[in-house]
Amino acid sequence: MATQNVAAARALDLEPRTLRLPGITWALIGPAVALLLIFYIWPLVQVLLISVTEVDDRAAGMALGNYGLLFVDEGVQRMLWRTAQICVTTTVLTLIGGYIIAYAMVHVTGRQRSFLMFAVLLSFWLSVLIRAFAWIVLLNNNGLAYEAINLFWQPLRDTGIVQGRLQLARTEAGVIIGMVHYMLPYAVLPLFANMQGIDQRVMMAARGLGASPFGAFRRVYLPLSAPGLLGATVLVFVFSLGFFITPSLMGGGKVVMISEYIWFSMEQTLRWGLATMLATTLLIAVMALIALMSRFVDMKQMYGAK
Amino acid sequence: MKTAQPFQADLVELAHELHAKGRISRRDFVAGLAMLGALPTALRAGPAGAQAQELVLCNWGGDAIPFFEESWTAPYTADTGITVVQDGSGPSLGKIRAMVEAGAVAWDVCDSGGGSSIQLGEAGLIREIDYNVVDRSKLFPGHDFRWGQTNYIYSFVLGYDTTEFGDNPPTSWADFFNLDDFPGPRSLRKDVLAHVEIALMGAGVPKDEIYPITPDKEKLAFEMFEKIKADTIFWNSGAESQQMMRDRSVVMGCFWNTRLKVIHEETEGEWDWTWNQGMLMPGAWVVPMNNPAGDAIWPFLASTQTPERQVRLFELFANAPANPEAAPLVPPELKKFNATDPDNYAVQLPSSSEYWGANLARVNTTYLDLIAT
Numbered sequence: 001m002a003t004q005n006v007a008a009a010r011a012l013d014l015e016p017r018t019l020r021l022p023g024i025t026w027a028l029i030g031p032a033v034a035l036l037l038i039f040y041i042w043p044l045v046q047v048l049l050i051s052v053t054e055v056d057d058r059a060a061g062m063a064l065g066n067y068g069l070l071f072v073d074e075g076v077q078r079m080l081w082r083t084a085q086i087c088v089t090t091t092v093l094t095l096i097g098g099y100i101i102a103y104a105m106v107h108v109t110g111r112q113r114s115f116l117m118f119a120v121l122l123s124f125w126l127s128v129l130i131r132a133f134a135w136i137v138l139l140n141n142n143g144l145a146y147e148a149i150n151l152f153w154q155p156l157r158d159t160g161i162v163q164g165r166l167q168l169a170r171t172e173a174g175v176i177i178g179m180v181h182y183m184l185p186y187a188v189l190p191l192f193a194n195m196q197g198i199d200q201r202v203m204m205a206a207r208g209l210g211a212s213p214f215g216a217f218r219r220v221y222l223p224l225s226a227p228g229l230l231g232a233t234v235l236v237f238v239f240s241l242g243f244f245i246t247p248s249l250m251g252g253g254k255v256v257m258i259s260e261y262i263w264f265s266m267e268q269t270l271r272w273g274l275a276t277m278l279a280t281t282l283l284i285a286v287m288a289l290i291a292l293m294s295r296f297v298d299m300k301q302m303y304g305a306k
Numbered sequence: 307m308k309t310a311q312p313f314q315a316d317l318v319e320l321a322h323e324l325h326a327k328g329r330i331s332r333r334d335f336v337a338g339l340a341m342l343g344a345l346p347t348a349l350r351a352g353p354a355g356a357q358a359q360e361l362v363l364c365n366w367g368g369d370a371i372p373f374f375e376e377s378w379t380a381p382y383t384a385d386t387g388i389t390v391v392q393d394g395s396g397p398s399l400g401k402i403r404a405m406v407e408a409g410a411v412a413w414d415v416c417d418s419g420g421g422s423s424i425q426l427g428e429a430g431l432i433r434e435i436d437y438n439v440v441d442r443s444k445l446f447p448g449h450d451f452r453w454g455q456t457n458y459i460y461s462f463v464l465g466y467d468t469t470e471f472g473d474n475p476p477t478s479w480a481d482f483f484n485l486d487d488f489p490g491p492r493s494l495r496k497d498v499l500a501h502v503e504i505a506l507m508g509a510g511v512p513k514d515e516i517y518p519i520t521p522d523k524e525k526l527a528f529e530m531f532e533k534i535k536a537d538t539i540f541w542n543s544g545a546e547s548q549q550m551m552r553d554r555s556v557v558m559g560c561f562w563n564t565r566l567k568v569i570h571e572e573t574e575g576e577w578d579w580t581w582n583q584g585m586l587m588p589g590a591w592v593v594p595m596n597n598p599a600g601d602a603i604w605p606f607l608a609s610t611q612t613p614e615r616q617v618r619l620f621e622l623f624a625n626a627p628a629n630p631e632a633a634p635l636v637p638p639e640l641k642k643f644n645a646t647d648p649d650n651y652a653v654q655l656p657s658s659s660e661y662w663g664a665n666l667a668r669v670n671t672t673y674l675d676l677i678a679t
Contacts, residue, residue, distance in 0.1 A: 075675030082678065140553050167491075170539045170555065253496040253540020256678035264674060267400035268497070269667035270425065 048283070051276035059273065066277035076261075076278075083257045086172070086247070087240040090179040094236050095229065097180065098187025102228075105188070106195045124185035132249045135178045139168040139250075170252025178246040186239060187232040194228025227297050234293040238286050258282055360389045361599050361606055365417040367394025369623065374417075377619035382609045390606065397592075399426060406431045406595050414597040415607065420588035421499065423454025424663020433593045439604035444611040444629040446646070451659060454590030455607050458616065458625035461586050461645040461654060462500045465551070465566045465579035466558035476558055479583050483508035483530055485537060493550050493559030494531075496540035498673035499666060500585040500657055504560055505530035507583050513655050524669065531676055540677055551577050564624040567643050584654040586645060589625065620644060 055065050062068030069076055105116045123131070138145035146168055153166040168174050198221065206216035244259040256264075258278060265275035365374060371392050379390035395401075397416035403426075405411050418426070426432045435455045442450045449456040464482055466475050476488050483505070494501060503516050505527035516523075539556060541547040544565045550556050551569045563584070569577045591607050609615070616627035617635045626645035627633065633647050641647050645654070 075671065078675065078679045136549075141555060142553070248542065249546075253542065254535075254677050256674060261674075264670075267398040269670055270399050270403060270429065271667060271671070272400075272403075 047276055048280045049276075050272050051280050054273035054276075056271055056273040056277075066273045067281075069274060069277065070281065076274075079256055079261050080258065082255070083241065086176065086179070086255070086257065087237055089176055090183060090240045091233060091237045093176065093180045094183040094187045095232060098184055098191055098232060098236075099225075099229070101184070101188050102191035102195055105192050106198075120185050120188050123181065124189075128182055128245050129249075131182060132178055132246050135174065135181065136169055136250060139174050139177065141165075141167075141169070143169070170250065170254075172251065172255050174250040174252075175247045175255045178250045179240060179243055182243075182246060183236045183239060186235050190231045190235060191225065191228045194231070195225055198224045230293060230297045234289060234297070238289060241282060241286065359387065360391055361414045361603060362391050362393060362412060363415050363417070364393045364395065364397040364413040366396045370394065370417070373619060373622040376622060377615050378610045381612075381615060382606055385609070386605070388602070388606070402426060402592075402594055403429070403431055409596070411594045411596050411598060413594055414599045414603045416592050416594065417457065418454065418590055418592040419499075420449065420451055420454055420456065420590050420657070420659030421662030421666050423451050423590045423592050424659060425666060426592060427451075427453030428663070431595055433595060433597070435591075435593070435607075436601070436604045440608045441611055444631065446628065446630055446656070448656065448659075449588050449628065451588075451590055454588075454592050456588040456628040457591045457607075457610055458589045458619060458623075458628050459586055459646050460589060460625055461563040461581070461584040462495075462504065462560050463563050463566065463579045463581060463584040464558065465561045465569075465577060467551070467554060467556075467576065468578050469576050470557040475578070475580075477580055477582060479504050479508035480510060482558060482560070483534055485534060488558070490537075490557035491555060492534065492538050493541055493547065493556040493561070494538055495547075495560060496542050496674075496677065498670045499662060500587060501531075501560065501673070502527040502669060503585055503655060503657065504583075507655075513583060516655060517658050517661065519658075519661050519665075528672065528676060531673070535677060538677075563643070563645055567624045581645070581650040582653050584645070584650075586651070586654045586656040588628065588657070588659060 051066050056069065058073060059066045059069050062072070064071075070080075101116065101120065105113050108116070135145075137143055140146060146166070149168065150166050153162065156162045157164075157166075168177070202220055202224070203216055206220045207213070211219065242259055243257055244263065247255040247257045248260050262275045262278050262282075265271040265278070363374065363379065365371065371394050374392060379392065383389055393413065397413065397418060399422055402413075402416060402418075405413070423432065427434070432453050434452055435450075437450065440455050445456050446459070449459075464476060464479065468475060470490060471488070476482055476484075481488050482492065494504075502519060502524060506516050506519075506523055507513060508530050509526055511523070511526075539550065541550060541559070541561075544562055547559065547561050548565050548569055550559065551561075551566075552572075561579070563579065566577065566579045570579070591610070593603055593607075597603060611629050613627065613629050613632035613635055616629050616632045619625055620627055620632075620636060620643075621640065624643055626647075627636075628646070630646070633644065636644050636647065641649075644650060
């Protein structure tokens with residue numbers, strides 16, 4: 001094919017390299033870029049502009065306008081801090097679970113791997129709403145998961161180590177369970193891709209040279225899987241920041257994360273200045289995180305652009 | 307009609323011609339016709355009126371759509387030939403603002419509330435109600451809002467699980483806030499509307515002294531929330547509140563009377579409620595600025611005041627009639643469920659939409675901060 005194209009180009013008296021001129025490249029991707037600019041970037045900019053043009057009552061007279069609220073409004077600070085805490089917890093738990101699943105997937109037989117992959121993908125494809133409702137049913141008082149966990153809780157309660165009735169649904173614990181479950185495939189898939197590329201013989205070599213099983217894992221396998229681990233961290237953390245449905249449905253009204261706060265300020269209190277300021281802050285934070293991570297991980301490889 | 311009012315009919319024809327030539331805008335045309343009182347006839351008449359034969363009503367979807375249709379829109383269409391299309395996507399304040407500011411208003415009327423009408427009205431996003439067409443005398447006192455026409459009334463009431471309390475159920479908000487004598491998880495709404503009053507009544511402030519709400523009273527209310535916060539879960543949607551009652555995650559709560567009625571029937575009376583100290587809340591029609599049908603919306607709004615139609619909605623939906631004349635038409639066996647039945651009305655407190663219109667955004671933010679930490 002390639003030679004035919006070259007021949008065709010020669011026939012038209014075009015050198016192949018002229019096709020690679022920047023001008024032509026831009027002309028070819030131009031429509032895509034224009035579409036993005038008009039339908040995605042421009043509306044986004046318009047929304048974000050509100051954060052500087054519409055000053056919130058509470059921010060009136062502040063040097064940084066609405067952005068000053070980040071430094072003085074305790075309600076906003078507590079909400080952001082809570083969001084960060086929940087996202088860190090979710091990320092850590094998801095990575096632990098995801099690492100174990102991905103590790104198992106690499107090391108089992110083909111048929112077992114297909115089964116595990118199917119299980120991961122099945123939950124990946126389910127809507128977040130369905131999963132949240134399913135967890136509510138499971139975690140409700142008398143729900144299946146509730147009963148199972150209560151088997152351990154009740155004896156502790158009887159001996160007085162813990163107090164109060166076990167409450168899972170409509171608590172922060174419920175939110176984290178729901179979020180970890182949602183995020184697991186996002187951790188498993190990059191980790192699995194990374195681990196598949198690790199040559200298993202290096203472990204044998206390490207063992208052959210006298211390393212203990214755990215030593216070999218810690219000093220050889222873990223560093224080799226670090227890029228996958230870092231990639232999964234960014235992916236999971238960034239996605240967690242934007243959670244809305246799960247905390248809102250499973251938090252008993254008491255877990256309010258940044259997305260819900262933005263929604264609330266847009267729709268309920270008409271504080272658009274505040275809402276767009278928070279949206280801008282979230283966007284900048286996410287981009288900064290990705291920029292920081294790209295120094296350590298090959299992002300192009302992670303997202304399949306290479 | 308044509309022979310009875312030849313002069314008016316002639317004017318209508320003239321207006322059609324002017325409009326067709328682009329000499330007057332559609333809005334002026336419709337407004338002019340409304341002034342002539344000739345709108346229903348005119349709309350059926352010519353091609354220029356064809357567009358205005360459709361009104362768009364936005365409500366919150368679900369059962370509201372068939373119920374509004376049966377009580378309000380279908381009878382109106384039968385009377386006038388004007389179709390009313392319903393959009394159930396939910397006219398939140400943010401959506402109305404976005405629509406009006408973008409200059410792309412698609413809704414003629416929205417199912418909103420008394421307090422919201424003041425918030426939206428002061429922001430210049432909705433139109434003043436035309437009380438020349440809508441009848442003030444068909445509204446409860448204080449419910450003739452400048453920017454909103456009360457279309458039905460609902461209540462926040464104290465509902466409880468009778469199996470939990472037996473012969474000694476909670477009877478007032480003081481009991482609701484009393485964790486010692488009435489232990490167990492309870493529920494409030496994740497929105498502060500009507501809840502400041504409830505907390506104040508819980509603190510022992512008599513119903514008649516709740517208003518005006520001063521900063522001191524607000525502070526007291528928030529101390530009450532703080533007191534029971536750990537034992538409280540908060541509901542977002544009416545469906546969620548029902549779920550809490552069904553799976554008995556809570557023993558009592560502040561719920562909408564309409565949702566409680568459903569659970570009351572479903573559990574054969576195991577969940578019940580008291581009207582005592584309930585908060586009466588006005589639902590209200592609001593009309594966005596530059597609504598497509600213009601003044602053609604007012605006759606429809608006036609038609610929703612008809613007592614029979616309000617009673618029909620009540621039978622379907624348990625939303626109480628906003629027209630005091632409707633109460634005697636409610637079937638006796640349903641009186642218990644009617645928030646605006648004279649007996650039930652008397653023991654409740656009508657919410658101050660002035661207070662909520664001016665303060666909802668601020669107090670709601672404080673409330674969200676409180677419950678989320």
